[in-house]
Amino acid sequence: MKPSTISELLKQDFTLQEVDIKGWVRTFRANRFIALNDGSSLQNIQCVVDFENTDEDILKRITTGAAVHIKGELAESQGKGQSVEIQVKSIEILGDSDPETYPIQPKKHSFEFLRENAHLRTRTNTFSAVMRLRSSLSFAIHKYFNDNGFFYVHTPIITGSDAEGAGEMFRVTNLDAKTPPLTEDGNVDFTEDFFGKETNLTVSGQLEAETYAMSLGKVYTFGPTFRAENSNTSRHLSEFWMIEPEVAFMDLAGNMDLAEDFMKSVIGHVLENNYEDLEFLDQRLQDEDKKKPQAERSEMTLIEKLRFVADNNFKRVSYTEAIDILRNSKPNKKKKFKYIINEWGADLQSEHERFLVEKHFKCPVILFDYPANIKAFYMRLNEDGKTVRAMDILFPGIGEIVGGAQREERLDVLKQKMAVLGIDEEELWWYLDLRKYGTAVHSGFGLGFERLVMFATGMSNIRDVIPFPRTPQNAEF
């Protein structure tokens, strides 16, 4: 087949050959050299225009952002920076780009400016690399689970349940916004709403995924989830994608094995398949770092961090051990932590997680057996009666990236917990059924996909790793 993308073209044998290629002009210099990009890879291909034999009207229209159709011959490049180039025989302007108004000029733009132009920002090297990596990570995830006998489950987005309590929810409705129907006692009559009751956007597919694990054995979800929380930070989105595997007959130790193997596999996939984009982002971060004072610079480059995860065994440490380590640590004693660890039961902050990974153990860490009262109702209570079989995976630079647990499979213990927390049994009748009929040990974890993309790309704002971010006051595009 004739190569039709620049990525394919660059993989060809570089004997002289006719090429026919379309793309967008990144730059045009000396009235002669077009750097052409079509998004298929980070690399541009240099197209050399015979300007003496090209119409001046055409030459004027070769501007940054213009779409062009080029025919010519592939040849060894005379210049530096590329091994091949196209000797242009004909060029057609498909779509002009007015250099006076085109927002994506060949210069450094602030990420803030590019967010406002999210529809055009993948025309830059940084964002095209980030989004190719995002795509590759998605595929690595599906491939990992498919190769390992998992079934993909699409859990519902609109839910009638708000029992999981993972966070504030968005209401989904088509009642009249101004004058909704009311019941006799003056409340909104949700029986008149589309689904006959109040419905919300899901915060997690886990509970539904459990129903499939308890019949198909090994399953996972990969879909959008939502939080209606007013947190305007660089780590939170109102709409984000989550991966949630759930496995029957698997205990917490198996869950840790799975999570470690999975994370190494997907990181290994991009190291193998997306090295060019990773190198570019790595260099970008090193350049940024050079502008910072020595003390604030990263100890590892991006690629070093990825290898650190792919090549190191994850250290497994109980919460109780971790608290001891933190309590006796220098930053705790010298009150360098913002939150001082005084006693067992404290919820760990990002600073503590990063200390454990980056300073103390110097490898990815899995913390397990957390205090029951800082974790969710469905987690398996340990025999000590005060800890649950929960686990969190901590990564360098980012802290917690995975959270999981063995689930409470005992009907009586689960009911008791729900009662204490005021969760209605009626609402979760189907979840309780799993404990009534053929219950068994089972476990799973959740991975916020955008956290993974941030880790793999080194981007520091979560708004820059999802195509069109949704945050408080922002649902543009």
Add this chain to the structure above:
Amino acid sequence: MKPSTISELLKQDFTLQEVDIKGWVRTFRANRFIALNDGSSLQNIQCVVDFENTDEDILKRITTGAAVHIKGELAESQGKGQSVEIQVKSIEILGDSDPETYPIQPKKHSFEFLRENAHLRTRTNTFSAVMRLRSSLSFAIHKYFNDNGFFYVHTPIITGSDAEGAGEMFRVTNLDAKTPPLTEDGNVDFTEDFFGKETNLTVSGQLEAETYAMSLGKVYTFGPTFRAENSNTSRHLSEFWMIEPEVAFMDLAGNMDLAEDFMKSVIGHVLENNYEDLEFLDQRLQDEDKKKPQAERSEMTLIEKLRFVADNNFKRVSYTEAIDILRNSKPNKKKKFKYIINEWGADLQSEHERFLVEKHFKCPVILFDYPANIKAFYMRLNEDGKTVRAMDILFPGIGEIVGGAQREERLDVLKQKMAVLGIDEEELWWYLDLRKYGTAVHSGFGLGFERLVMFATGMSNIRDVIPFPRTPQNAEF
């Protein structure tokens, strides 16, 4: 590695070996033979209990639906219906299942009953086969696009735009449902809502996908979409998954090539990888068919239908030719169609589409160049000024399964169309930008994923091919 699932076990060399397996009891007969299933495949494994040396209390608890842990030896089976079986050495009941109340008894249940027990229905052969196929089709889709250089784009679920007009939308809000804030002139003040404006659930990711196609070249979406339409039919869901590839520099002919190759590839994937489940569903349909009068029976079995798509070239026919064929057809002349085709411009119904595929051409059909006024605003106007470069793919038994188009890339023509339809340019400023800066021919299509799953499984109600269906008055689980 020791096999841990029945699917792995059945792939082993069947020399005698120790096995250790967990699963759920499907049936237990003669106090001796357990049919054990763990969801990894359609097949059960027969476990032979030495009932004379097993505690009677344990034997009583081996009931349909119970979770058990079995250790034993794999041996050649003496009985019919399986080549190997497990000679049980020890059995542990992990979770009981009260036969008096367990809903999934070893008998035929109505699909309606199973819908009410959607959390347990994958414990049946039919639904486990359907959901394994759904998972396999999902993977086939990701694999096809990955292998062909496409990037996966997660387009937003919550959208501030309602311009596409593909259907009624659900509102996403966290304003007080009863007493929303009002503006001075008495309307609901959506600037007070979470995103600072009125927001809805997306009906399509296409427009956003176009922005990525016009930078990364070849992209696709695969995500949930929504319709707040009160259609309680066996073909409509309020929440469903859609696949939407979008490719820069590709015209309508290329779009047809892509769609045909794609459909053949994903159908081919399940024929190759899921034959056992397909055979089971095929047999189920044949059994159903036998109960029907001759005239209503299917002409092709399920697997024949799949091969019909995988092996036949899709016939490409213009809308205008199709209208001629239909106008002169027997069922039209004899008024057997519910909707008689009188003139050019008529919108085709499912009966017409099926006639073309099943009776006239006897192969999958791609109709193209539809009248502009029955298609969406963004489709490329042909030079005749009255048709657009739209295409629909028609399949046997189901009618339209794919709808696509070359997009209008000319700014002036697009603006004119939007003006006629009253679509606000302000709202789609970013979509128009694609035509201002480096515009080019581009095309794409949409495939309703559940329609594909229906086709591949032979299920006739769309509620039975998605784990937890959302329809008017129903958002259970």
